[in-house]
Amino acid sequence: MAGSGRPPPPAAPVDDADAREPYPGALPPARRSARADAVAATADKVRRGVVSFLRILWANPLSFVGFALVVVIAVMALLAVVAPGLVLLYPPNQLSTAYHQAPSWAHPLGTDELGRDIYSNVVAALPIDLAIGFSVAGISLVAGGALGLVAGYWDRPGTLGGAVSVTIMRLADIFLSFPSLVLALAIAASIGRTVDGAIVAVLVTWWPYYVRLARGEVLSVKHQPYVMAARAAGVREGRILLRHVLRNVLEPLVVYFTMDVGTVIVVISTIFYVVQVLPYPSATPEWGSMIQAYQPFLSTYPWMVLAPGLAIFVTVLAFSLLGDGLRDILDPRSRRAQAEAGSAMLVRRAEE
Amino acid sequence: MGEPVLEVEHLSIDYVVGAGRFHALTDVSLRVDPGRVVGIVGETGCGKSTLARAIPRLLPQPPAEVTGGRIRFLGTDLLSYPAWKLPFVRGTGIGMIFQEPLNSLNPAYRVYDQVAEAIRIRRGRDASPKDVPRSRVEPFDYSRGPPPVSTSSALAHPLTVGGLAARSAERAKSARGATWDEALDFLRLVRINDPETILGLYPHELSGGMRQRIMIAMALSGRPALLIADEPTSALDVTIQAQVLTLMKELIEEVRTSILFITHDLGVVAEMADELGVMYAGHLVEYGPVEEVFHHPRHPYTAALLKSSPRRYKADGALDSIPGAVPNLSRLPTGCSFHPRCVLARPECASDPGPPLVPVGTTPGAPATHLSACLFASDVEAPP
Secondary structure (H helix, E strand, C coil), X not given: CHHHHCCCCCCCCCCCCCCCCCCCCCCCCCCCCHHHHHHHHHHHHHXXXXXXXXXXXXXXXXXXXXXXXXXXXXXXXXXXHHCHHHHCCCCCCCCCCCCCCCCCCCCCCCECCCCCEHHHHHHHCHHHXXXXXXXXXXXXXXXXXXXXXXXXXXXXXXXXXXXXXXXXXXXXXXXXXXCHHHHHHHHHHHHCCCHHHHHHHHHHHHHHHHHHHHHHHHHHHCCCHHHHHHHHCCCCHHHHHHHHHHHHHHHHHHHHHHHHHHHHHHHHHHHHHHHCCCXXXXXXXXXXXXXXXXXXXXXXXXXXXXXXXXXXHHHHHHHHHHHHHHHHHHCHHHCHHHHHHHHHHHHHHHHC | CCCCCEEEEEEEEEEEECCEEEEEEEEEEEEXXXXXXXXXXXXXCCCHHHHHHXXXXXXXXXXXXXXXXXXXXXXXXXXXXXXHHHHHHECCCEEEECCCCCCCCCCCCCHHHHHHHXXXXXXXXXXXXXXXXXXXXXXXXXXXXXXXXXXXXXXXCCCCHHHHHHHHHHHXXXXXXXXXXXXXXXXXXXXXXXXXXXXXXXXXXXXXXXXXXXXXXXXXXXXXXXXXXXXXXXXXXXXXXHHHHHHHHHHHHHCCCEEEEEECCXXXXXXXXXXXXXXXXXXXXXXXXXXXXXXXCCCHHHHHHHHCCCCCCCCCCCCCCCCXXXXXXXXXXXXXXCHHHCCCCCHHHHCCCCCCCEECCCCCCCCCCCEECCCCHHHCCXXX
């Protein structure tokens, strides 16, 4: 097996690992305090989890790239908030006399018509775009996912649950019947030019997708024999939904969520581009507004508009690739590392 | 014998699909006494699984519709039982083994989590008993005593932050330890080698026979008064079937749980059951001690079924079969539903639905518990 080169994982029940002799005549294990044991067991669990996580990522190079990109993006966003001096070359929006410079060592992505360093502004825009992407997708995941779970699980016509289910689904259908970008733009424009308004506008159009996805998955999972087996074992309905159904619909939902973060960033940039929520020379730079501001220079200084565009592209790509990798990690059947560990253990037992 | 564990009285169930109405069960009555194994045989689609699922009220309604009858479990009528209390009957009162071992375990959890769930459900009900029917006798002959109460190490750890953390970790470990040990016991009970390893695996890493053993262990870990096995071996390979059947036969010896064993395999019931019911098109057509039914069938369908069993005419090469086809359950024949295919059919069979199950009693020495639903039960010839 592929796992043979690595040190074999410890036996599954860590509880009595000390009680067994590793091999005949082995010295008794050194006595440790219960506290050290507990700490060591926890550390061991964490270590094994991280190792299997990395191993699965490593098996699929593209998802590893996505994971690495997301880590880099997240660290840069964090540093841009906590310690801007470490990732920004200049304070955001700092004016200078170096107008329209081409990319160079001093200005990796060039400068704009007011002499601002484009690289610094693109990185300074990272936290707000990422925060909006995560909050919109996250709220949609929780709210839409919960509504979809309920609508899918209690959907028998003629009962209270059936009425609730129909109400939820028709409401979602109403929102889905509009092109979401157009609806979001209209709502954002009518609420006014605020960041919160833009977030609400996207949220309003975003949750129905999660309702639909969750409901569809629940509909297929709830008729699985293991759900009836759980019911026959005396598990109550609420617990069946939260333990047996939710766990099996979580994987497509989380994968969709991860890929969706990128999509939300595209849509929110579009809204900022069109509605001018943060007109560019503002305190917080934003990619959509930057593209809008740099658009007139597309033919003369193309690198200006290219920079925020590339930032959006790379971010979306990173989350899509990571989503693909997550599918492998979350599905127990494709947990190759786990299966490997299990079979390696069986082989070892057989040898003993 | 005492109070019966399960009494099904004149149970009728229809499936309403669109405008159609399918009579899945018609006037089925049976009784399971404590510690007895009752087998139900019949062709595919004769209502066996409907019966199995109707007893713990697992049939989704609609499409299913109970049109009459009663299901009494330990004296309580389950059909008029409040729906919110039903989960408390399942698992600890009535356990079930399904025919799809491949999908009956949740793919997302390790074996331990699933066995532990069943154990914890029972513990919870032991700790705070609800007013629901449960068996009063210990259905199990436990060779091992209860897990020893772990001695608290509270005195060993002074009240420091680290001591508190260690104590809570130890408490979690011992709580898990007791459940873990009990899960190991149940896995050993179903003859699983190396249960420590198996508990840590996911269902997809196990073979079908292993999964069915674990399903059996889970059903038994609720210590039910009645175990319903719905074709537990149909989805398995023949060799694995034999292993699982051997296991179940051994368990029947060890466990005092009453069992309702549903199958389409005559050979299986012959080895397992004390009493045997034969179903045809939603009707229970014959019921009696397994020896009697096998050696002196008193319904032409049972006789035909026995005659078409492969093991009898191996030498000739040709197998007997019952002429005709199973009737459509939405348009059952008038009179006796078996008469179009029956060799003994007479004109009155087409109009007279025949008696409900009545004692045969014509054969000298036949026990009064042998029942048949045929007008001409005494004319049925036993196959050679």
